[in-house]
Amino acid sequence: MRRILSIILSLSLISASLTFLVSSATAAEPVNQFNITVDAAIEGQIKAFAEIKAMFDTKDPAPVLADIKAKYIEKFQAGAKALDVFIKAGDPKIDETIIATLDLAIEGKLNLGQAKQAIDKGLQWYFYFLIKDIINKKAKPAMESGDTATAKVELEKAIQIYAGVLQATAAKRDSKFKTTTQDLLDTVVIPALQADVTKKDVLGFNLHRQMLDKTLIKVFILATLTYAETIPTKPVADQPAAVTEGYFFYMSVYSYLKGGSAVDADYIKNAYGSGDPSKINLEAIKLAVTRAIIGKVSEYGNAAIAKMAAGDLPAAQVYAMEGNMFVAAGETFIKEKYGELAYTLATAQGTQFLETVAAGDITAAKLQVFGTVKLISGINGVNFKINSKTLTVNGVPQTVEELAYITPATSRTLVSAKFLSESLGAEVKWIAASRTVVISKDGVIAELAVGSTTVKQNGQVFEGLTLDQPVVIKNQRSFIPLKAVADLLGFKVFYNNGEIVIVK
């Protein structure tokens, strides 16, 4: 009897072991082109995303918005709220925005199409932020601590989300704009990240995660432009849903573009956020996106140089890659302005910039940053030479009466009020009583008094800036220190060998 029981027990154990092995083998099987192991929780979210979208397409019975909201709350709300915590105070939050849209649709104030787009594009916003969260807060720390097993698991979750949700969005944008974001992600960026984990290459991982993030930003920027273009061409009944679609796509990148140019990022948010199709102006949105991208390129170029100066070359390389990727995000603008070859040359220059930064050659790196901002200043920005009467604004040459000049004492560039208004489009007034120059641009008011080293911004003394070169009166005209004013108005000034570029 004991022998029989022993045989039965052994058979049970063998059977259980085999079952475990088979199920493990099934779970570990690579399921897609990226050769990754599927994460069940992520798979469940992607499935729920497909299901909740399908709930809008039922005919009989018709879609029930309350059920859709309940499904959203059940499957996504907690995750969305967790990501919302990291969104800057005052900026739109994922969960709040989706719920608010659904509630308005339930009340009948928005239509079904708008609710559908809030779910579809709102959840793409959620999934994009989830990818960022996984990469930056889980995979990156794991790489830095040498725990490549965890880094691999987390990276594969991010890849799974991309493949399941955002890859199709990238393909659509590529089809319209003749870009190659999907191919870049599929054949270059993701394989590079996977190789970084295998090789335990932390710097490579940090560079390539920027490529992943900024390529997805480019996808959302292109989506924002798509709807700016197509909304006016759609039947009136379909326009509200398209505005909602554009709004939620744009929300994915709003915070980033705000860093490049707050006034421009807000303009786009308000245009889409109005819900009014007549407020969607393609050219104005293109200009705003361009300026915000240029702001990011110049910001990261300066940051890379600053890190080089501080001796932190790995951080400088990451900033250099971020700047480069924003150049790539501006692909359509560069090609539209200068043609295909200019974009090829810009990316080649970006490659050289990375090499120069890695080599620690700060002089060459500064020159390369100058070359890049000079190129993009032709799209939106100002370029001139000291002591030249030619001023190029947004690529268009103009003649100015007063020359810009450099004071030998402080090596600062001084420009006339007229020069400033013509170059930056700022409004400049001279208040004779207080001998003060008042400069206004995009809602910012800067006041500089003759002989004073302090400046006011919007009526308050600006604590962060003490002028080493005050306003000068020459030939009965006021001459203003360019860099200080540009800083106050949110512009950046780049100088090289007597040539100056001003960009956002």
Added chain:
Amino acid sequence: MTKLVKALALLVMLMLVVPNVILAYSYGDPNQDEVAESFKEIAVKLNASSVDWKGASEIYKVRRAEIASHFGESIAVTLDHNFADKNKALVLSNFKYVLVLNLDRRFEYALKDIEDYAKSKLLLAKAKGTFGVLSPYVEAKKPGLESKILIAFDAALEALGNPGLFGVGEESVNPQEFEKQTSYILQSVKPLFPYTAYKIAATPKPTAAPTKKPETNTVTATPLPADKQTATPVATATPAEVTAAPMEETPLPTESPETSAAPVESVEPGPENSSGSNEDGNDQPSPAAEGAEHAPMERSDKTNPFISVLIIGGAVLIIGGGVWYARKKGLI
């Protein structure tokens, strides 16, 4: 005089702007080829329990211009007659031959543009999309070949290299390897799908006894030019044999490799075939030669008409605006 020069300069500028704008172009789904997709739809309609000749003809008519443009008018005329004769087997077999030519076209232009990674990759994807439609027939005719060809497609893709971005992921292009792999694919597939050209009867017009069919009217199909020829077998099939396989396309081809590899194909034309209506009915179309100067995509059929209307409208506005501005400035 100055005004005239300025006006001419303005006109030149407008002329430079307009064609660039109007050539906006859509490639469609990168993984599908429209010629191949049309074949799929035609096959479904012809293999339905109630054969839908009208529906199939309409699909063909949409694609006809592209077929004539890229592969030669004679091939389109042959298909015209196959449809007019309601000869299902010939429609399907000749259309499959067109798909082989389509593969050739995609490969040719991918090689020509091999330094343009995005374009050559797109053309290769279109070729793979075409092969995807042919592959069940390939596998039925030569089991095991499909997987070898898919491996060759992967190798061809790898040969395209990758420009990468900012020095990341850069792989050099290998045109020789690309040509080797695509040649293998073509040489493997071509012999499986022979072409049966429509032939005008060489005999005089039908006599007063139209019910009497000509006794013989043999067609020898040698559709490719000498430099493109592989060992394409020439099939033999009488109309009776051809029509004896009505369900050829469902669900997988039932025709055996032996059938298609038969040495000589003869088609007995019906009375209307001998009426001499085919002006371009030679047996040896030169699709490659005729199509060589064509773009890899058929522009006229693939341009989104809505976008075209918008763009042309925009161009008209630009021109109008230019003329208005010139008049305002007293240039014209």
